[in-house]
Amino acid sequence: MFDDGISRSLRGLVAAVAVAAATLVPALAQAQGKEQYFGIPSYRVGPFAAGGTGFFGGIIDYLQYVNMKEGGVNGVQMVWAECETEYNAARGVECYQRLLKKGDLQMHIFEPLATPIAYGVLNRVDDDKVVLTQYGYGRSDAADGRVFPWVFSTMTSYWSQASAILNWISTKEGGVDKMKGKKIAHLHLDSAFGREPLPVLRRLAKDWGFELIEIPVAAPGIEQQAQWLRIRQERADWVISWGFGAGMNSTAINSAARINFPREKMVGVWWAGSEEDVLPAGDAAKGYFAAANVPSGKQFPLVQDIEKVVYGAGKGNLSDPKRIGNIYWNRGVTAGIFWVEAVRNGQRIANKRGQMLNGDEMRLGFEALNLTPARLKELGIEGMLPSFKLSCADHEGAGVVKIIQWDGAKWNSVTPDWVSSDRKMIREMVEESAAKYAAEQKITPRKC
Amino acid sequence: MFYREAGQFRTSYGQDGQIFPLRQDRWAMLALLAAAVLVVPMVASDYWLRALLIPWLIFSLVALGQNILTGYAGQLSLGSAGFMAVGAFACYNFMLRVDGMPFLVALVLSGLCAAAVGMAFGLPSLRIRGLYLAVATLAAQFFIVWALDKFGWFKNNDPSGVITAQPIVILGMGFNTPQEKYLLVLGIVVVLALLAKNMARGATGRAWMAVRDMDVAAEVMGLPLMRTKLQAFAISSFYCGVGGALFAFAYLGTVEPSAFTIDMSFRILFMIIIGGVGTILGSFLGAGFILLLPIFLSVLFHAVAGKTVDASITSAVELIVFGALIIVFLIVEPHGLARLWQLTKERLRLWPFPH
Numbered sequence: 001m002f003d004d005g006i007s008r009s010l011r012g013l014v015a016a017v018a019v020a021a022a023t024l025v026p027a028l029a030q031a032q033g034k035e036q037y038f039g040i041p042s043y044r045v046g047p048f049a050a051g052g053t054g055f056f057g058g059i060i061d062y063l064q065y066v067n068m069k070e071g072g073v074n075g076v077q078m079v080w081a082e083c084e085t086e087y088n089a090a091r092g093v094e095c096y097q098r099l100l101k102k103g104d105l106q107m108h109i110f111e112p113l114a115t116p117i118a119y120g121v122l123n124r125v126d127d128d129k130v131v132l133t134q135y136g137y138g139r140s141d142a143a144d145g146r147v148f149p150w151v152f153s154t155m156t157s158y159w160s161q162a163s164a165i166l167n168w169i170s171t172k173e174g175g176v177d178k179m180k181g182k183k184i185a186h187l188h189l190d191s192a193f194g195r196e197p198l199p200v201l202r203r204l205a206k207d208w209g210f211e212l213i214e215i216p217v218a219a220p221g222i223e224q225q226a227q228w229l230r231i232r233q234e235r236a237d238w239v240i241s242w243g244f245g246a247g248m249n250s251t252a253i254n255s256a257a258r259i260n261f262p263r264e265k266m267v268g269v270w271w272a273g274s275e276e277d278v279l280p281a282g283d284a285a286k287g288y289f290a291a292a293n294v295p296s297g298k299q300f301p302l303v304q305d306i307e308k309v310v311y312g313a314g315k316g317n318l319s320d321p322k323r324i325g326n327i328y329w330n331r332g333v334t335a336g337i338f339w340v341e342a343v344r345n346g347q348r349i350a351n352k353r354g355q356m357l358n359g360d361e362m363r364l365g366f367e368a369l370n371l372t373p374a375r376l377k378e379l380g381i382e383g384m385l386p387s388f389k390l391s392c393a394d395h396e397g398a399g400v401v402k403i404i405q406w407d408g409a410k411w412n413s414v415t416p417d418w419v420s421s422d423r424k425m426i427r428e429m430v431e432e433s434a435a436k437y438a439a440e441q442k443i444t445p446r447k448c
Numbered sequence: 449m450f451y452r453e454a455g456q457f458r459t460s461y462g463q464d465g466q467i468f469p470l471r472q473d474r475w476a477m478l479a480l481l482a483a484a485v486l487v488v489p490m491v492a493s494d495y496w497l498r499a500l501l502i503p504w505l506i507f508s509l510v511a512l513g514q515n516i517l518t519g520y521a522g523q524l525s526l527g528s529a530g531f532m533a534v535g536a537f538a539c540y541n542f543m544l545r546v547d548g549m550p551f552l553v554a555l556v557l558s559g560l561c562a563a564a565v566g567m568a569f570g571l572p573s574l575r576i577r578g579l580y581l582a583v584a585t586l587a588a589q590f591f592i593v594w595a596l597d598k599f600g601w602f603k604n605n606d607p608s609g610v611i612t613a614q615p616i617v618i619l620g621m622g623f624n625t626p627q628e629k630y631l632l633v634l635g636i637v638v639v640l641a642l643l644a645k646n647m648a649r650g651a652t653g654r655a656w657m658a659v660r661d662m663d664v665a666a667e668v669m670g671l672p673l674m675r676t677k678l679q680a681f682a683i684s685s686f687y688c689g690v691g692g693a694l695f696a697f698a699y700l701g702t703v704e705p706s707a708f709t710i711d712m713s714f715r716i717l718f719m720i721i722i723g724g725v726g727t728i729l730g731s732f733l734g735a736g737f738i739l740l741l742p743i744f745l746s747v748l749f750h751a752v753a754g755k756t757v758d759a760s761i762t763s764a765v766e767l768i769v770f771g772a773l774i775i776v777f778l779i780v781e782p783h784g785l786a787r788l789w790q791l792t793k794e795r796l797r798l799w800p801f802p803h
Contacts, residue, residue, distance in 0.1 A: 086763075089707055097498050116704065196608055
């Protein structure tokens, strides 16, 4: 009786109804009891999946560890929900909105590990009372907590990283005065991310007298012949690799090998300094340096304990447990530590031991982050993080990096201590930029 | 049963030429608009407004522009995201550099800027067709994004390269809450969609369709080819530009040039292909499909699989299912979702009778 037309359109109708019904299904089963809810905007597919699965896996493993080992923070269980952002600004904003509320619970910390997403939600976090953390990326001037009360660039921003890298290069050259006349090439992805450190690099080039060669690479960066030809022609002494994605980074290393540019004179930003970035380049990557936020390795007591407690019980988040101790996973664990310390601090400051925190209390808790050497030892991460503290005006904290070197199989820390950036200069630049932003957006900076 | 057309007579040319000749259609459209304006802002949660409805409306607008160019005028274009970028940055710069510029005026001006750029990149269409034209418009996409990235003036020399859109103020009223932004975007989209529908139904649209079907014959018939094609590019880019400005101001709040990727251009093209090439409704349906379906799938999988399945697998499965659904829909109805709706309506007009 029904011919092709109606059965076809009916099929479409049924599909549409099924899809609409999906929205009515609750996304997180409501659990009773005292809980602190976190929304995790992870990216597990796409070109940066390796970093995303590692980082967010580390966060989830640490939250799980805190729940299992200590029963939560003063009895408050850590709960979380994930949302796939695919490293895309629009999806990230949608995930932010979706993760914001889960029944009665609201998320109060948002860490997207993606600059476009951080920018996308920057305007909303003040009203929604969500702490936006940019762990080593994003807006460098968010370090000024007076203009950005809800945004943190703990524990180092791109500007600090650039300054620290140059400080380390200058020590390798024998001092700042030896930098005069040297040629430093900034090989970067032609995007906001790649251009972010330029103000710092240009300023230092002027102050120290070295020549900065800015070499942009068009996305996706797997074709760098012309750029490396230029590096060879200009006879650059050092190359700062500000690359993005395993393709671009391993291409940079291979291209350097092809023109016999010593890998020991290349320093990568943290996006260009993970196992996944150098493994495709094989032997060519031996000797390559990177400026890491957190070193890799399983020698830290906390890492070993998480492996024993969480993975021992089969509740680990990484599908491949061999990745425990990799750079991104270690970094995720430290991010989880920041969150839990914020909860601990918040409960203490607001006198709400054993209770859920609201947005303002979480912010105060995060701002009160104070990782003393004693606390680092207590947590079992001595050497994994520098000792630093945040304050009302300083939302960055450390501004240091650890220089690591790839030996073909793993990353080794080259600097036993942390390499610092020029704190005074960076702070000056941060305050100037933040003031400009405040003027443009008509924000009155708060008093600290 | 739903469409009782007995007694509905059209006694004037005006009545015959309505967009909705059937009374039931008119009532349904009015009800839909009333619901959209009155009910949705009160009932919908912030999440629905901010993350689903506003982007859907904005991308419908851009898909409309793409449909005008590719669907009606037959000029295959892959530059829509580039024109969105022009609109977004033009609006930002107008609001920034002209004191007291009203937002709606800035919106129209940014649309006109995008139209000018669109016309410039549409010039190759006078000589080349089809896939080759697509490549030429691809150049538009990359060139525009490169130019916006390279010349810091467009971004007010912001060191990070990301501009923050100014708050929207019209006639002293701020449009900052999700409800207000939604109503503003809805108003703009309804007006522009009505304009597009009327253009498509009128002489302009017929000229476009003649050019699409066989441009040599159209030229022989006396249609000015250059004017028609450039007009299609201009109007399409106007829509994309306004969409881009709304994308920056009413949706994300911040934009950088590299947010308008070739990937976005492709998605807009897919929106009209799945929605229905050469239809107005198709733009809305296609935008809903490409934009909202992945989100529904994500919510569904998280609800069903939740913590039991590794989140990486869930994310990967979402992509697989989405791709499979695209294939299924295109096999079931190659002419798109709009055609499915058209068939449904034709059946509804007869239902419950078979013929």
